[in-house]
Amino acid sequence: MLVLAHISDLHLDGGTRAAERAGRVRDHLWRLPGPVDALLVTGDIADHAAEAEYEKAARLFGLHDRSAPFPVLTCPGNHDDHAAYRKALLGQPASRSPVNSVRVFDEGAVLMCDSSVPGRDEGALDEETYAWIEATLDELDGSRPVVLAFHHPPVALHHPLPDRYGLGRPEALAELMARRPEIAGLITGHAHTPATASFAGRPLVVGPGVTWTLRLPWEGEQVADRDAPVGLAFHVLTGDRRLTSHFRVVT
Numbered sequence: 001m002l003v004l005a006h007i008s009d010l011h012l013d014g015g016t017r018a019a020e021r022a023g024r025v026r027d028h029l030w031r032l033p034g035p036v037d038a039l040l041v042t043g044d045i046a047d048h049a050a051e052a053e054y055e056k057a058a059r060l061f062g063l064h065d066r067s068a069p070f071p072v073l074t075c076p077g078n079h080d081d082h083a084a085y086r087k088a089l090l091g092q093p094a095s096r097s098p099v100n101s102v103r104v105f106d107e108g109a110v111l112m113c114d115s116s117v118p119g120r121d122e123g124a125l126d127e128e129t130y131a132w133i134e135a136t137l138d139e140l141d142g143s144r145p146v147v148l149a150f151h152h153p154p155v156a157l158h159h160p161l162p163d164r165y166g167l168g169r170p171e172a173l174a175e176l177m178a179r180r181p182e183i184a185g186l187i188t189g190h191a192h193t194p195a196t197a198s199f200a201g202r203p204l205v206v207g208p209g210v211t212w213t214l215r216l217p218w219e220g221e222q223v224a225d226r227d228a229p230v231g232l233a234f235h236v237l238t239g240d241r242r243l244t245s246h247f248r249v250v251t
Contacts, residue, residue, distance in 0.1 A: 002107040004147075005029050005070075006040045006233040008189025009209035011079065012056050013047040018211050022060055025210060025230045028250045036070050036234075037105055042189035042207055043077025043116070043151030045089065054088035064091060073103055075112040077151040077190060078121045078165065082114075100132045108145045108184070108237045111136060115150040121165040123152025123190070125173060133176065142182045145241040149187040153206050155197050159216055161223060162191035174200040185243035187235060192224075194231055194247045205245045207233050 010022045029039060039061070046053035062068040076085055076099050083094035090099075098114035111133060115123035125133075133148070140146065154170035156163045167173070177183050177200040185203035192209030193216070208231025212224040229249040236244045 001239075002105050002237040003036050004038055004040055004110065004187075004235040004237065005036050006042065006187060006205075006207045006235055007210050007231075008042040008151075008207040009044040009077065009192055009211055010041070010057065011044055011047040011211040012053045012060075014050075014052070018047065019056060019060065021210050021230050022057075025232055025250050026060055029232070030069055037107075038071040038073055038103060038110065039068070040110065040112070040149050040187060040207075041072065041074045042149055042187060043075055044079040044189065045074060045077070045085070046080055049079060049081035049084050051084045051088040054084055058089055063089060071103060073101065073110055073112050073149070075099065075101075075150055076114050076116040078116055078123065080116055082116075082118065098126060098129050098132075100129055102136050104140070104144075106144075107239065108147065109140055111146060111148050113148055113150040115152045115167055122168055123150075123166065124168040125150070130172065130176065137180055137182065140182070144182070145184040145237055145239065146182050147185055147187055147235070147237060147243065148183060151188060151190050153188045153191060153195075153197075153204065154186070154199055155204060157191050157193070157195055157197075157206065159191070159193070159214060161214070162193075165190070170199070177202065182241070184237055184241040194233065196245065203243045203245070205233065205235065205243070207231075208247065
């Protein structure tokens with residue numbers, strides 16, 4: 001089985017609060033006694049897309065010195081900027097092309113897909129990204145189960161804020177998934193609330209936000225609960241294409 005830790009929406013900025021919360025969940029994950037195969041960070045790593053914010057994230061998660069105990073896999077969110085993200089977080093040339101990457105394990109594969117649209121809060125998987133997903137799945141040849149991870153959920157979550165800025169053209173993603181039974185499920189962020197749903201007949205898991213937690217309409221009028229504990233998820237992917245998720249908080 002493949003064990004994936006998952007956090008989202010760090011919103012690192014020039015202050016100390018977001019970094020302290022991210023550091024708290026990092027310390028928790030780094031101290032785990034059992035095996036974790038990778039950490040997924042599904043977007044909105046920076047708050048203002050400044051290079052210094054990505055440099056802070058790289059230091060926190062050991063991206064440049066490879067000090068993390070397992071691979072750290074990232075994808076952009078609507079607060080992120082392609083050029084600064086590539087340069088300061090990934091150490092790559094400052095291109096504005098979609099940031100897509102794959103990590104293949106013996107037990108499965110994770111495709112980190114770019115659903116961000118420069119200058120906009122809503123998301124989309126563009127044609128280049130869809131072509132990359134298809135080509136990557138072709139190369140994997142159905143030999144192992146796959147999860148797709150990206151920022152924007154493709155379903156309504158029943159809160160006006162995330163639902164206003166979800167993934168555009170979800171039917172295109174559903175069509176792809178109908179042709180690709182090796183996709184075991186979808187892992188996203190963006191909504192700042194742990195949630196589960198189904199999409200195209202497969203599990204969809206939304207990771208909790210690190211910086212703050214979304215209050216649902218029946219929980220109160222104030223949208224952001226900044227005092228909620230830091231959240232994370234663990235996803236277990238098995239060879240029979242079953243995706244199981246567990247949610248935790250770090251106090």
